[in-house]
Amino acid sequence: MRAAVLTAPHAPLSIETVEIEKPKRREVLLRTAFAGLCHSDLHFIEGLYPYPLPAVLGHEAAAVVEAVGEDVTYVKPGDHVITCLSVFCGECPQCITGHPNLCENTEVKLLPGAARRLRWKGEVLNQAFNLSAFAEQMLVHEHAVVKIDPAIPLDRATLVGCGVMTGVGAVFHAAKVEPGSTVAVIGCGGIGLSAVNGAAIAGAERIIAIDTVASKLELARAMGATDTINASNVDPVEAVKELTGGGVPYAFEAIGAKVTAEQSFAMLRPGGVATIIGMIPFGTKIELHGADFLRDRKIQGTSMGGNRFRVDMPRLLSLWQQGKLKLDHLISGRLRLDQINDGFARLKSGAPVRQLIDFAAG
Ligand SMILES: NC(=O)c1ccc[n+]([C@@H]2O[C@H](COP(=O)([O-])OP(=O)(O)OC[C@H]3O[C@@H](n4cnc5c(N)ncnc54)[C@H](O)[C@@H]3O)[C@@H](O)[C@H]2O)c1
Ligand SMILES: [Zn+2]
Ligand SMILES: [Zn+2]
Structure with a gap:
């Protein structure tokens, strides 16, 4: 089968014929339908996060089950699924206490370099995120998939596999945005627009979207933003403080940069919480004004929107069917x-939202 292989940071991905194992105990072989291009993959391509290479990236996908290994009870061939990198065991302290996205069981959620499911030129090829979605087939643990209604178009379902789950989940699970409140989102890509949409669903009265690309701000309005700030013209912290008379109770950083992470904290009103969704380059430290903590300001991270994906992803698809979640706006192109x-x-240019690889297109 064909896969896009990353051999070195900054090298173009090369399309190669690779070998995939047969499903072993509790593993599922999938035929990939669509895979989304997420900025996290780009961080790995640019070497901003260390990862053993060569590897196949890609972690936002929808697929059809082709075969199942021994003891797989959850799915059968022909089932439609969304994959998620938050593979869970269901038994470790994190899973048992309601945080399966933070599962610590390395027999299920294999550490980088541990998976032996793909081979290329006779050598092991690393399976990034326990998924490797930039490939015609995927071999994953059954706890890396959620079954979905086959009536749901697989392209829309794909978006939920990372970007939408992460953005909406940051609002629902990490920040727990209150109805009637005010939210600011810095960065309106696949994740930030999903946070904007999530804030609208959560009942935020005012949603301030911030980006440097005008077309993204227009899209943000379509997803529920009430105000927009083009950060290429103005200081977003000053602009948010002016718009709100002092700052916001909830800010989200959906870019992955030191400056915007610091901005998200600086635009909080007393008692506010900044949620850092973006992957800030590995090793980079952010600087905050210590005195700001005296007035109950908080800053936190979120891993894949704090998901319990087997429950949350079908709910998100249901919100799309109800017309509340605007998945259709997120697809910028097919490749x-x-x-x-x-x-x-x-x-990298900031222009598109989600581009999907359509495996049926070749
Ligand atoms: N925490 C998690 O679990 C998780 C999951 C998925 C993605 N991520 C991270 O979320 C971030 C966003 O991912 P994405 O796929 O939406 O990216 P994207 O490239 O689609 O969107 C980024 C947006 O930020 C805008 N932008 C860039 N610089 C800006 C600035 N200085 N001020 C305002 N806007 C600016 C761009 O124009 C673009 O619209 C990435 O860092 C990604 O790695 C984290
Ligand atoms: Zn992603
Ligand atoms: Zn676990």
Whole structure:
């Protein structure tokens, strides 16, 4: 089967024929339908996060089950699924206390470099995020998939696999936004727009979207933003403070940069919480004004929107069916697998939201 292989940071992904194992105990072989280009993949391509190479990236996907290994009871061939990198064991302290996205069981959620499911040129090929979605087939643990209604279009379902779950989950689970409150979101890509949409669903009265690309701000309005700030013209912290008379109770950083993480904290009113969704380059430290903590301001991270994905992803699809979650706005284009490098170049420019690799297109 064909896969996009990353051999070195900054190298273009190369489309190669690779070998995939047969499903072993509790593993599921999938035929990938669509895979989304998320900025997290781009961080790995750019070497901003260390990862053993060569590897196949890709972690936002929807697929059809092709075969199952011994003891798999959850799915059968033909079932439609969304994959999630938050593979859970269901038994460790994190899983048992309601945080399966933080599962610590390394027999289920294999550490980088441990998976032996893919081979290329006779050598093990690393399976990034326990998924490797930039490939025609995926071999995953059964706890890396959620079954979905086959009537749901797989392209829309794909978006939920990372970006939408992360953005909406940051609002629902991490920040727990209160109805009637005010929210600011810095960065309106796939994740930030989903946070905007999540805030609207949560009943926020005022949603301030911040980006440097005008078309993103227009999209943000369509997703529920009530105010927009173009950060290429103005200081977003000053602008938010002016709009709100002092700052917001909830700020979200959905870019992954030191400056915007610091801005998200600086725009809080007393008692506010900044949620850092973006992957700030590994090793980078952020600086905060210590005195701001005296007035109950908080800052926190979120891993994949604090998901319990087997419950949350079907709920998100139901919100789409109700017209509340605007998945259709997030799809900016479809690509063949061999167009993946062009897709990442466009993503870097900030112009598109989600581009999907359509495996049926070749
Ligand atoms: N925490 C998690 O579990 C998790 C999950 C998925 C993605 N992420 C991270 O979330 C971040 C966003 O991912 P994405 O796929 O939505 O990215 P994206 O590239 O689609 O969107 C980023 C947006 O930020 C805007 N932007 C860039 N610099 C800006 C600035 N200085 N001020 C305002 N806006 C600016 C861009 O124009 C773009 O619209 C990435 O860092 C990604 O790695 C984290
Ligand atoms: Zn992602
Ligand atoms: Zn666990």
